[in-house]
Amino acid sequence: MKKKYSIFLGVAIVAVGILAFNFLNGQGDPVAEITNEPIAVEIMASRVTLTSIPYMIEATGTLQAMEKIELFSEVQGVLQRTKTSFKIGNRFRKGQTLIAIESKEHEAQIKSSRSDLMNQLAAMLPDMEIDYPDLYQKWEVYLENLNVNSTTPPLPEFGSNEEKLFISGKNVYSTYFNIKNLEERLSKYYIGAPFSGIVTESNVNVGTLVRSGQKIGEFVDDSNFELRLSVPATDNKFLKKGMKVDLKTIDNVQSFQGTIIRINGKIDQDTQSIDIIVEVDHQDLRDGGYLKAQIKGNALANVFKLDNSLILENNKVYIVKDNVLVLHPVKIINYQGNMAVVSGLEDGMLIAGQRIANAYPGMQVKIKGQ
16 A cells, blocks of 8 residues: 555656646746847937038137226326326326326426527527528517417428528527427326226325336226137138127126127147137226137038037947947037037938947937837
8 A cells, every 4th residue: 555655656746847847948938038139228319400500619818908008107206196096996088187297397497498599599680680681570570479488389481591501500409409308308297098098007106206117007998898819720711800709708697799800810839729809898898807709600511510428439429220329420510519510410310319328339229209
């Protein structure tokens, strides 16, 4: 009885083992098929549409006042008080006195020289009345118009060479031009504003001694400015005088518009760049400030704009063809911020719209939304 039971148990164990083996063997094929089948990565893609895009040049430069002068004294004297003091931030109208230096001593010297001229003419007239009676009245009228307190008028014109020699012999010429030299120097004691503007630097105070050659300060016209920009020399063909320029402050808070007024004809040998000068005027601008510039040049035809990050080494991008990634070469024509304008693509191409981790040519992909 025990022998029959053992045989039955052995047969049952063998049967269960065969069934288990067949079950497991049947489940193995689908697992292998799933493991070997490639998985398509879902990505974003953009359809290429070729168009015309303006060439964009971006640069940053420093503002400089178009009218700026550094003031130096050509004479010596004590600085006098004026209606508006020459201090930083004070404004002056064109022609208004910026600086006045005490000039009494110099004025006295001019009056003395004018008096000498009057004495020379008075001593000359009796001889002239005898030798050249037809010239007497002309020079007598000139003497009558002379005044030690007024600017010396020009000498009468000479009617003949004899008259010229006679006047020169009386030393009138040298005395007259000495006076004119002193009068010209007197104007150096008063400095008027050559244009309307503002004081940006002041190195003197009322009552102090100003020496010849001393720097007095700086005066600028804060209504018109120049912005000097340095751009690659290769961009020169896209630029011309009169072009409008979009300008912004560094913090992008304020916007302005300028105009290209000059383009340097020389290329910087070290940087291979050229300087362009942009004119801009606005009450909120200040000398020495920084501005960002965008210049729209000539239009580029049959191009496409894409993100810089999509361009790989050797200027290639991934396009999608039959749900497979393919490397395609492009030519970068212009960088515009984080974007690049490229040529070499064709209308209707699907270009990968994102960076793909571990991407390789031939990789299976699926376009989102399809």
